[in-house]
Amino acid sequence: MAAIELHGVVKRFGPITAVDGLDLEVPAGICLGLLGPNGAGKSTTMRMLTGQARANEGSISVLGHDLPAEAKEARALMGVVPQLDNLDVDVTVEDNLAVFARLYRVRDVKAAVDFGLELARLTGRRRDAVDQLSGGMRRRLLLARGLVHDPQLLLLDEPTVGLDPQIRTELWSLIDSLRTRGKTILMSTHYIEEAERLADEVALMAHGKIISRGKPSDLVAQHAGRETAEVYAPPARLAEVRANAEAQGLRVRPAGPAIAIVGSEKADNGAVPPDAIRRAASLEDVFVLLTGEEAE
Amino acid sequence: MRRLEPAAIGGVMSREVANFRTFWKATTFSSILEPIVYLLAFGLGLGATLVNRVDGLSYVEYVGTGMVATAVVFSSAFPAMFGTFVKERFQRTYDAILAAPVDVEELVTAEMLWIGLRASVYGCFPLIVSFVFGLDPAPGMLLVPLFCFFTSLIFSAFGIAVAASVAKIDQFNYVTTLIITPLFLVAGTFFPINQLPEGVQVASEANPLHHLVELVRHASFGFKGTDLLRVAFLIVVALAMWRVAVNRMEKRLID
Numbered sequence: 411m412a413a414i415e416l417h418g419v420v421k422r423f424g425p426i427t428a429v430d431g432l433d434l435e436v437p438a439g440i441c442l443g444l445l446g447p448n449g450a451g452k453s454t455t456m457r458m459l460t461g462q463a464r465a466n467e468g469s470i471s472v473l474g475h476d477l478p479a480e481a482k483e484a485r486a487l488m489g490v491v492p493q494l495d496n497l498d499v500d501v502t503v504e505d506n507l508a509v510f511a512r513l514y515r516v517r518d519v520k521a522a523v524d525f526g527l528e529l530a531r532l533t534g535r536r537r538d539a540v541d542q543l544s545g546g547m548r549r550r551l552l553l554a555r556g557l558v559h560d561p562q563l564l565l566l567d568e569p570t571v572g573l574d575p576q577i578r579t580e581l582w583s584l585i586d587s588l589r590t591r592g593k594t595i596l597m598s599t600h601y602i603e604e605a606e607r608l609a610d611e612v613a614l615m616a617h618g619k620i621i622s623r624g625k626p627s628d629l630v631a632q633h634a635g636r637e638t639a640e641v642y643a644p645p646a647r648l649a650e651v652r653a654n655a656e657a658q659g660l661r662v663r664p665a666g667p668a669i670a671i672v673g674s675e676k677a678d679n680g681a682v683p684p685d686a687i688r689r690a691a692s693l694e695d696v697f698v699l700l701t702g703e704e705a706e
Numbered sequence: 707m708r709r710l711e712p713a714a715i716g717g718v719m720s721r722e723v724a725n726f727r728t729f730w731k732a733t734t735f736s737s738i739l740e741p742i743v744y745l746l747a748f749g750l751g752l753g754a755t756l757v758n759r760v761d762g763l764s765y766v767e768y769v770g771t772g773m774v775a776t777a778v779v780f781s782s783a784f785p786a787m788f789g790t791f792v793k794e795r796f797q798r799t800y801d802a803i804l805a806a807p808v809d810v811e812e813l814v815t816a817e818m819l820w821i822g823l824r825a826s827v828y829g830c831f832p833l834i835v836s837f838v839f840g841l842d843p844a845p846g847m848l849l850v851p852l853f854c855f856f857t858s859l860i861f862s863a864f865g866i867a868v869a870a871s872v873a874k875i876d877q878f879n880y881v882t883t884l885i886i887t888p889l890f891l892v893a894g895t896f897f898p899i900n901q902l903p904e905g906v907q908v909a910s911e912a913n914p915l916h917h918l919v920e921l922v923r924h925a926s927f928g929f930k931g932t933d934l935l936r937v938a939f940l941i942v943v944a945l946a947m948w949r950v951a952v953n954r955m956e957k958r959l960i961d
Contacts, residue, residue: 423961454961460805463961482807490805496798498721500728509724512717513806539728556805 411474413438413563413594414459419468421454421618428454430618432468438562441585441595443609445602445693447703451618452598453493456567459596460485473563486514488563489556493571495548499541503532503551506540507558514559522558529584530554546577553584564588566597570604582607602694612693616701626693633699634691635673639682642668655681663698672699710815714808718816721803726824734828737781741773741832745839748896761898763927770836772895774829774850774922775857775915779890781828782821782858786865787878790817790955794869800959810956814866818948821862822855829854833922846925853925856940857918863947870954894919914943 414436421429429451436442444452457463459472461481470477472484497506504523511522527533530550532543540548549570556564569585570578585608589595599605605612606626613623622629641651648669652662658681661672672695674682682688697703726733745766753765760768793799803813830850837843868881892899892906893915899907910916917936924933 421961457961462801462804462959482809485805486807492798492801492805494798494801496802498725498797498799501724505724509717509721510802510806512720513714513803513808515713515717515807555802 411438412436413473414596415469415471416455416458417469419455419458419465419470421451421458421463421465428618429458429465432615432619434613434620436594436596438594439592440610441589441597441608443605443612444596444598444615445600445605445609445612445697446598446615447600447701450600450615450701452600452615453567455615456490456565456596456598459565460488460490486559487561488565489559489561490565491553491556491567491569493568495552497540497548497552497555500539502537502539503527503530503543504536506551507555510555511558516559522560525560526551526554526558529557545573546580549573549577549581550584553581557588561593563594564596566595568598568600570599570601578604602692602697606693614697614700616703621700622696629696630691630693634695635675636691637673637675637688638691638695639671639674639677639686639688640665640668641671641683641686643685651683661699663695665698670695670698709809710812714812715816715819717806718803718808718813719820721799722817722820733781737777737828737831738835740780741770741777741835744773744776745770745832745835749839752896763923764840766836766839767841767926768923769896770832770839770841771923771926772893772919773832773836774854775893775895775918776890777832778825778829778854778857778918779861779886779915781825782861783865783886785824786817786821786862787869787881788875790866790869791872791875791878794958795875804959810959811952814863814952814955815948817866818859818862818951821865822858825858825862826851826855829858833926841926844926846929847922849925850922853918853921853937853940856937856944857914859944860914860940860947863944863951866951867947867954870951870958889913889915892916914940 412435414434416432416434419429419432420427432455444455446452454463458465458470461478464478473487475484477484504527507523507526508519511519516522527536530553532547532551535543535547540551543551566585570581573581589608597608609626611624612626612629613620615621622633624632641648643651652669655662655671655677658678660677660681663670663672671677671682672691674688748769749766757765800813804810833841833847833850868878872878892902892910893913899910899916917939921933921936924930
């Protein structure tokens, strides 16, 4: 049995269909990256898994519990780390953890708090109010708060959105350590690098559906090939290079100021100009080709 | 899982307690000072010059007992309105709580119970302050916290329902001006309502604050048979408002 199963899930907000016939299974023990551009329906999917949003159609089950009827039972077994920091800022670090240990019905609240403090590496700051912590510490605490009851399943909603690179790297190692401890993780993200580094498998989401799924390396091999060539030039020349490459049946995507010719290893002579920068194909190439949106 | 689990309600209340520990001094200070200011202003102002005795009571006795209702409404409706809105909209506290095994019904119940407990303490401050100004303690007053608790449940549920219904925090002004201020003024706190037009008198029978004022005065100067009906009224309205608050919050918090 998969830890999470969604079948034919539809969620509408008035005229907007945020999730549009979503099928997704997350097997136990893996970290699945739900990768997609903003507005793809990732956060709505996360909220449906906690019962905070109710699907209009389809079925959802989490750890064997059908939602929304058994959402509370399911929530007791999982940990949730929200996209936005919603810690109690005036309250101490340990009280923030203790409240959630109680909400999760942990028997030994003190032990759970100590466990959370250790996980967040904040044991020395336990009696400080949250608003005295640095941004990185707050993020670690937010993560630890969702883990005080040592759940088997963890939902991470854009865990590093808006963070500076240093804090992001720090958080990635923390998430990676959870993954190696055998937790099942569903992580939504719109950062390619995050998915590439942490996810065993990536499900690419756009317009409320999964459009492709697999191991990052398989997705790259399948959709982008081996090599990508980037060309930096004035717009007029870029258009020319693009037309030339497309005439050979190659796929070209925008890459900021440049264009990227995907699958350039298959190009015949002339399609890839000599000044192009050739690099290994990446998940970013797949993301942009499949979603049609530029990556962050 | 069962509904209304004590562990969930207790957990949410423990969050309120943890937060309250960071600001209790300011809240308590104003809750003690406010009746003093009112008693000095009305007692010495109105009581010494314009009004001598009201309904057989000295003006300090009259206002001191009446102000319990003021303390209750101010320590229930406003924390419920602003607290709920801020926690929902700005701090996203409820998003965090509802991701844990807590449902909206438990969340609302816990918030109401906590405000109710606080208000049943704060509601007693006007009486305690009035002792200094000449009000005599009476055994019946021991029931005042209970009356305050029931009334406070009404106004905390009302405040939560309002917070779950408005789009912007400024809209609280309409509620305060159109509902809370009239209820608080025609509760019989500062002047008896039996001199008001008959329509207002009838309408004030639906005002929970009026019943609280009467209950506190009777607790201080002798209960009447109809007081049980007043208590029953408060409990019934509290239960009804509780359901309204749960319903409004479910609409607001669950997409």
